[in-house]
Amino acid sequence: MGMPPGVPEVVVMRLPQYIRILSDMLARGVEMVSSQQLGEMLQVTPAQIRKDLSYFGRFGKQGRGYNVQGLLAELKDIMGLDRRWNVGLVGVGRLGRAILSYPGFAPEGFHIIAAFDSDPNLVGRVIGNLNVQSMNELDKAVKELDISIGIVAVPSRYAQAVIDRLMDCGIKAILSYAPIAPQGQAGVRIRNIDPVLSLQTMTFYLSNEADAG
Amino acid sequence: MGMPPGVPEVVVMRLPQYIRILSDMLARGVEMVSSQQLGEMLQVTPAQIRKDLSYFGRFGKQGRGYNVQGLLAELKDIMGLDRRWNVGLVGVGRLGRAILSYPGFAPEGFHIIAAFDSDPNLVGRVIGNLNVQSMNELDKAVKELDISIGIVAVPSRYAQAVIDRLMDCGIKAILSYAPIAPQGQAGVRIRNIDPVLSLQTMTFYLSNEADAG
DNA sequence: AGTTGACTGTGAAATTATGCACTAATAGAA
């Protein structure tokens, strides 16, 4: 739909961060912002921000900077974040319930509108306003409710099977909380939420930059 | 301590994933693995894996591949993951308690041994085996308990202040669950756990790759 | 012992990403 082809993935990964900063600024009543200021807040060079934005158009005013509200609206449009996304959750154990009760999704347009579990003791129960459905109903629900994003909150050993099921249903975006390296099909994006992995990327520096300071 | 200088950060970010795969393999009883096989599981090219490893040494046998147990041990050593890390948690609200009860940290050597909160109603209470301490005790506890990693699980509006406090105590690695762009000092690594941001990096593709398939 | 097939380690090449530095535009001051 008129979106420039071949935008580097690194750029796409950064735009949500710009959006977050701009949202904060808008809430604080800031009207204009320069790439310089934006860069300071995100710890990147101003040039990178300008370059990133240039993939999509020209949003600034020379000598002035960017209109916060305007740029925010443009970026949300570009990223598809000016609309509602229906999300399905698989796994309503402890973690799944925590996810259901997390208040941060809905304000950003992500609405968890269906929950699934394979445990017969859970199917049929109402958890967090949702009627827990059997995995057999996944395909039907995805189509009828127009679910385009799946969240996986099942024990690791079942996670790959669940991801496979979601992909078979045509889901193209999956957020997995399982500490595994998921195997995805072409055209499907998978993101992992994995605090241990995050910690493990820092210990290298703790071990090796041990200067006396 | 004899660690090669100037290892690219991208490489350091990938090693924990190799470690995870190798752990799985070891548990499944696999003895040898080639860069080819490893690459298939991680969706990266074999050459990348070999190149990454070459920053640290020569771990494979030509014609055979890598010994799973041996490579795993080497990588854990390199990453500082063959030892115990003491972690302090700030914020013992709902999220903080979920983190305390998450069983995935300890088996990987990350031990949450202190919990802090600014809420007087929580200070002094025992939550998840830990006696919740006041923020005033942070500095002392960090030193006495040899805490080198901080986890931040406080509401967004307090997160930056908590991160600043941790950095003032000499903490050089922070895992933040707050949906903000944290400002770090030089030499301090901060990682974010932010499911909304993860979702937002996928909607671009959902919106723009909408081919009829 | 020699041959074969497999696979690592690594320079060199290709690709991708970042940062520089300049031009053009804009607002406000003089």
Next chain:
DNA sequence: TTCTATTAGTGCATAATTTCACAGTCAACT
């Protein structure tokens, strides 16, 4: 109106990262 101070957008240079492709090594088999 002219001058000054800003700052966006961008072509180009540089830097970083990835991939290629091949020499060298190893174990198994004959």
